[in-house]
Amino acid sequence: MLEKNTSYIELSKEALQFNVNFLKSEMGENVLISSVVKGNAYGHGIESYIPLAQECGLNHFCVYSAFEAKRVQKSLIENATILIMGYMSEKHIVWAIENNIEFFVSDLVCLKTAINYAKELKSKCLIHLELETGMHRTGIEEECIKEKVLPLLLKEKEYYELKGICTHFAGAEDITNYFRLRKQKESFIRIRNLIHDYGLREKYTHTSCSAAALRFKEMRYNMVRIGILQYGFWPSPEIKIQYLLENGLDYFYLKRIITWKSKIIQVKTTPKGAFIGYGEAYRADAEMCVGIIPVGYANGYSRALSNSGTVLIHNKRALVLGNINMNLMIVDLRNIPEAAVGSEVILIGSQGNSEITVASFGELSNQLNYELLTRLPIDIPRNVVE
Numbered sequence: 001m002l003e004k005n006t007s008y009i010e011l012s013k014e015a016l017q018f019n020v021n022f023l024k025s026e027m028g029e030n031v032l033i034s035s036v037v038k039g040n041a042y043g044h045g046i047e048s049y050i051p052l053a054q055e056c057g058l059n060h061f062c063v064y065s066a067f068e069a070k071r072v073q074k075s076l077i078e079n080a081t082i083l084i085m086g087y088m089s090e091k092h093i094v095w096a097i098e099n100n101i102e103f104f105v106s107d108l109v110c111l112k113t114a115i116n117y118a119k120e121l122k123s124k125c126l127i128h129l130e131l132e133t134g135m136h137r138t139g140i141e142e143e144c145i146k147e148k149v150l151p152l153l154l155k156e157k158e159y160y161e162l163k164g165i166c167t168h169f170a171g172a173e174d175i176t177n178y179f180r181l182r183k184q185k186e187s188f189i190r191i192r193n194l195i196h197d198y199g200l201r202e203k204y205t206h207t208s209c210s211a212a213a214l215r216f217k218e219m220r221y222n223m224v225r226i227g228i229l230q231y232g233f234w235p236s237p238e239i240k241i242q243y244l245l246e247n248g249l250d251y252f253y254l255k256r257i258i259t260w261k262s263k264i265i266q267v268k269t270t271p272k273g274a275f276i277g278y279g280e281a282y283r284a285d286a287e288m289c290v291g292i293i294p295v296g297y298a299n300g301y302s303r304a305l306s307n308s309g310t311v312l313i314h315n316k317r318a319l320v321l322g323n324i325n326m327n328l329m330i331v332d333l334r335n336i337p338e339a340a341v342g343s344e345v346i347l348i349g350s351q352g353n354s355e356i357t358v359a360s361f362g363e364l365s366n367q368l369n370y371e372l373l374t375r376l377p378i379d380i381p382r383n384v385v386e
């Protein structure tokens with residue numbers, strides 16, 4: 001059989017169980033943890049991740065699209081709630097109503113469409129009102145809530161269940177957004193109170209992503225939407241430091257679930273002074289031994305890691321030389337004489353006492369954790385390990 005893939009992903013059950021236990025004890029019994037699995041479960045692979053997450057005690061999943069919701073639905077091993085946070089076309093809304101899938105209502109058109117189809121289907125739509133509180137992205141404005149949404153909701157009570165009232169913070173992982181977020185909290189409380197004044201009550205109130213859930217305890221209400229933390233990564237270094245300081249800890253590690261591996265396909269010696277790879281991005285200052293790895297930016301390894309990424313081979317670090325190519329990268333083997341064709345290469349993960357944490361690339365960009373993970377191609381095989 002022809003092999004389609006040049007790299008492999010492993011998901012650690014033990015690591016996920018550790019992270020879930022941490023999140024549950026941190027958030028407390030009364031706060032439901034919704035596992036955010038958009039972006040193909042942050043690259044972990046929805047089809048492999050969902051059954052694993054359920055085995056580890058997660059049963060509420062947030063996705064971005066109806067397409068992802070369907071993939072989650074097919075992967076479930078027991079009942080769970082699925083909540084779509086993003087844009088929905090009319091067809092998506094019909095499908096969601098027919099399948100008891102919950103969804104964010106972020107504008108009046110969506111609400112009207114949902115209620116109309118619920119009537120037609122003699123059913124109920126399961127909605128979460130997303131409030132605009134200052135992110136200025138999706139979400140219903142206060143004016144519109146007052147003038148349009150509330151009258152409609154009061155009139156059409158048989159056709160919906162108000163599963164949630166929610167909002168999203170504009171960058172809770174970054175302290176420089178402090179004032180903006182404080183305003184968002186005030187707006188959220190005010191608009192939610194307004195809705196309550198009209199006698200409506202939601203089942204879940206949720207505002208917090210990973211960073212906010214750790215930073216703003218008062219905004220956890222009875223549900224948080226946790227993405228990056230469950231996968232074992234901190235939203236930003238400052239959130240980690242704040243957590244350590246608040247808890248009087250010198251260190252605390254979440255456990256990375258993902259390991260991403262490949263193999264060396266060629267080893268060669270390049271002459272002193274040679275440029276390695278495309279252009280002049282790297283010049284060998286001596287004769288040197290290099291290894292070729294069949295993973296490039298088309299395979300999910302960010303080009304931003306040109307001349308700066310590291311991989312593990314035989315428990316040692318090897319630096320990426322020159323530019324990341326579309327399907328290949330070249331690494332420095334000068335300190336790894338044991339390296340040979342077929343040697344295992346760790347792109348993310350640990351080997352011996354060394355580890356590539358993704359966050360070690362974090363100096364380049366805080367967002368690289370999210371970006372690198374979600375860009376891991378959908379067709380890399382993902383296997384669960386105990």
Ligand SMILES: *Cc1c(COP(=O)(O)O)cnc(C)c1O
Nearest residue numbers: 036168209210211225226227228
């Ligand atoms: C992605 C997302 C989250 C999760 O964010 P993390 O920082 O990964 O925890 C929560 N809420 C919404 C609306 C999102 O889009």
